[in-house]
Amino acid sequence: MATxxxxxxxxxxxxxxxxxxxxxNHGLENVVLLxxxxxxxxxxxxxxxxxxxxxxxxxxxxxxxxxxRDDLRMRPPRxxxxxxxxxxxxEGRDVVLVDDVLFSGRTIRAALDAIGEIGRPRSVQxxxxxxxxxxxLPIRADYVGKNIPTSSNESVRVHLSExxxxxxxEITAGA
Amino acid sequence: MDKxxxxxxxxxxxxxxQILNTAxxxxxxSDGPMKKLPTLRGRTxxxxxxxxxxxxxxxxxxxxxRLSADVINFSAKGSxxxxxxxxxxxxQTLQAMGxxxxxxxxGASGAAQRLADSGWISACVINAGDGTHEHxxxxxxxxxxxxxxxxxxxxxxxxxxxxxxxDILHSRVARSNVLLLTKLxxxxxxxxxxxxxxxxxxxxxxxxxxxxxxxxxxxDVVMMLRVQSExxxxxxxxxxxxxxxxxxxxxxxxxxxxxxxxxxxxxPMNRGLEISAESADSHKSVVLAQVANxxxxxxxxxxxxxxxxxxxxxxxx
Numbered sequence: 116m117a118t119x120x121x122x123x124x125x126x127x128x129x130x131x132x133x134x135x136x137x138x139x140n141h142g143l144e145n146v147v148l149l150x151x152x153x154x155x156x157x158x159x160x161x162x163x164x165x166x167x168x169x170x171x172x173x174x175x176x177x178x179x180x181x182x183x184r185d186d187l188r189m190r191p192p193r194x195x196x197x198x199x200x201x202x203x204x205x206e207g208r209d210v211v212l213v214d215d216v217l218f219s220g221r222t223i224r225a226a227l228d229a230i231g232e233i234g235r236p237r238s239v240q241x242x243x244x245x246x247x248x249x250x251x252l253p254i255r256a257d258y259v260g261k262n263i264p265t266s267s268n269e270s271v272r273v274h275l276s277e278x279x280x281x282x283x284x285e286i287t288a289g290a
Numbered sequence: 291m292d293k294x295x296x297x298x299x300x301x302x303x304x305x306x307x308q309i310l311n312t313a314x315x316x317x318x319x320s321d322g323p324m325k326k327l328p329t330l331r332g333r334t335x336x337x338x339x340x341x342x343x344x345x346x347x348x349x350x351x352x353x354x355x356r357l358s359a360d361v362i363n364f365s366a367k368g369s370x371x372x373x374x375x376x377x378x379x380x381x382q383t384l385q386a387m388g389x390x391x392x393x394x395x396x397g398a399s400g401a402a403q404r405l406a407d408s409g410w411i412s413a414c415v416i417n418a419g420d421g422t423h424e425h426x427x428x429x430x431x432x433x434x435x436x437x438x439x440x441x442x443x444x445x446x447x448x449x450x451x452x453x454x455x456x457d458i459l460h461s462r463v464a465r466s467n468v469l470l471l472t473k474l475x476x477x478x479x480x481x482x483x484x485x486x487x488x489x490x491x492x493x494x495x496x497x498x499x500x501x502x503x504x505x506x507x508x509x510d511v512v513m514m515l516r517v518q519s520e521x522x523x524x525x526x527x528x529x530x531x532x533x534x535x536x537x538x539x540x541x542x543x544x545x546x547x548x549x550x551x552x553x554x555x556x557x558p559m560n561r562g563l564e565i566s567a568e569s570a571d572s573h574k575s576v577v578l579a580q581v582a583n584x585x586x587x588x589x590x591x592x593x594x595x596x597x598x599x600x601x602x603x604x605x606x607x
Contacts, residue, residue: 179315182329182357182593192598194308195315200323233323 119263122282125244128260129158132242133165135258140209145237147208148175151226152196155214157277158244162213174201178212183225206234211258215273217243220254245284247271294406294415295591297424298469306470307445310434312590313583320356320589330359333390333596338380339418340366340396345557345581346418346428350393353588359596362389377401381410389413391596399423414595422460422521428556429466431587433474435580436511439552448475453505455481456515456537456564459488460522463556464515468496481505483537485526502537506547513554514539514565530563538562539569552576 120128140146143166150159156177163175179196181187212226223241230239242258247265261284265271268289276282292300301309320327335354337347347363354361364384366372371380377396384392391414394402399421406415419425436450437443443450452471458464458480471478478496480487491498499505506512517533527533534540539553544566547553553565553575561567570577 179319182319182327182597187329187597190598192594195312195593197315198319198323204323228328229324232326 116285116287118283118285120245120261120284122276125260125282125284128244129161130165132258132260133162133169136162136166136211136240136242137170139240139257143170143173145207145209146173146211147201147203147205147236148173148211148213149178149200149205149226149230150175150213151222152177152179153278154273154275155212156197157275158215158242159213162211162242174203176201178226178229180222180225180229183228185221185225200233204234205230205236208236209238209240210236211240211242213242215244215275216271217241217246217254217256217259218249218271220250220252223254224252244273245271293595294402294417295426295595296402296406296415296417298426298429298466298473300426301470301473303446303473303475306430306433306474309430309587309590309594310437312593313430313434313586314438316589316593317583317586320586326356326358328358329593330354330357330596333359334362334388335359335391335393335592335596336362336364336384336387336389336413337418338364338384338392338394340371340394340401341419343395343418345584346395346425349581349584350416350418350588353585353592356585357589357592359390359592362387377405378408378410381405381408385411385413391416391592393418395419397421416591416595419462421462422465423462424466424469425462425556426466426470427584427588427591428463429470430591431580431584432463432467432513432554432556433470434583434587435554435576436552438579438583439576440510440550446475447471450476450511451479451509452476452511452513453479453481453499453509454513454515455502455505455539457486457517457526458482458491458515459486459526460518461515467513468494472496479505479509481537483527483533502539503543503546506543506551508548509551510548511552511554512539512547513556514559514569516556516558517560517564534563538564538566540566541568544569544572544574547574554580557581 148159150156166173176199179198240257243256244260246259246262272285274283351361393416395418401420402417454464472495481499555577
């Protein structure tokens with residue numbers, strides 16, 4: 116097991132992502148953040164807090180993608196997690212999806228489907244804390260906390276203080 | 291949760307709460323931004339109804355459609371059943387057509403169990419009411435409705451007082467509700483004339499009262515049951531008027547309830563018999579909320595049974 120990001124590095128990465136979001140969108144007037152539960156939702160809230168400190172408050176919500184997954188039939192049913200779309204909706208907005216780890220890209224594909232059901236944003240961008248490679252779909256992140264080269268049998272664990280008690284990202288060798 | 295939902299006894303308290311939680315997440319998305327979800331695309335749900343039904347069949351149909359499943363409606367009237375086809379042959383026909391789930395309502399207690407255990411079909415079986423035995427999705431939607439009116443109840447119903455009133459003897463709704471509500475920790479009192487109380491009631495985890503006015507003092511929920519005249523071969527009470535006087539929820543009884551008490555009825559209502567029009571249409575009545583919540587609960591049940599891999603199927607990483 117190796118720790119690749121500690122609490123300070125996670126905080127700095129999220130703060131940098133917040134700055135990049137402002138820069139890329141020329142302000143925050145049209146930006147909506149949507150975190151993918153469980154840990155993406157906490158990261159979304161943290162980035163929104165940084166944006167509020169640096170510039171101005173942005174609407175932040177959560178988007179559960181369970182019902183849109185393409186691997187539902189390969190696993191036992193999963194419990195649903197909360198979806199909260201901010202009041203203004205996403206129609207015509209610049210939506211920034213937030214997730215903890217970008218791996219195969221399938222979660223993001225499901226999230227794009229889910230967003231398509233809700234409305235038609237002007238653009239959809241993707242922010243992830245860790246990009247570990249091994250994409251199975253043509254999907255890329257716009258904002259990356261850290262690129263971590265991994266082998267496919269390793270697993271990447273993101274711990275966040277909101278539910279895990281501490282902030283860290285670890286790599287463990289697979290079975 | 292098992293492969294089938296035949297009885298509330300198939301569920302543990304935590305599995306029941308899990309279904310309620312799934313339904314409340316579904317209410318946030320499917321009543322809001324996403325009307326239609328792709329989750330059960332390509333799956334077939336058969337509604338196999340040997341008894342008349344409005345609410346339950348429409349509710350299951352709309353739940354399956356909102357999850358993008360294909361729905362086949364089958365009612366005994368106008369099918370080969372009226373030519374004398376047996377349950378076995380009907381079931382095997384459905385199997386040959388590739389049904390993934392069968393929602394069955396039948397006049398015989400145990401019909402759903404028979405369908406599930408017989409080996410005639412491999413589909414999931416959901417009991418939508420079998421004779422006077424059980425109606426588990428009704429109990430789940432009632433529990434969901436209660437929980438939405440009493441926000442303090444989240445993981446259990448400890449301290450909740452419920453009176454279930456009327457034709458207990460013939461009521462599958464009462465049986466499923468007694469099992470589920472007591473499993474979740476509520477205190478249930480059954481109120482009915484002695485002729486409409488089943489034999490062996492002393493083995494149920496409930497109290498029994500013959501006095502409606504006394505029993506509905508200080509309860510949180512009054513659940514009225516339909517007088518099931520179609521199942522009554524003998525006379526169980528002298529006249530409808532006398533039943534209504536003793537066990538009907540009229541305006542005076544409605545006004546005697548606590549301000550937070552809710553009135554439930556599984557429908558269809560016999561207005562003027564077990565429930566007066568004033569009570570049925572009052573602001574304490576949650577009858578329409580029960581119908582609306584029925585769709586969410588049935589979506590949650592279909593998702594739990596069909597949404598994942600078959601329990602025996604291979605599980606990939």
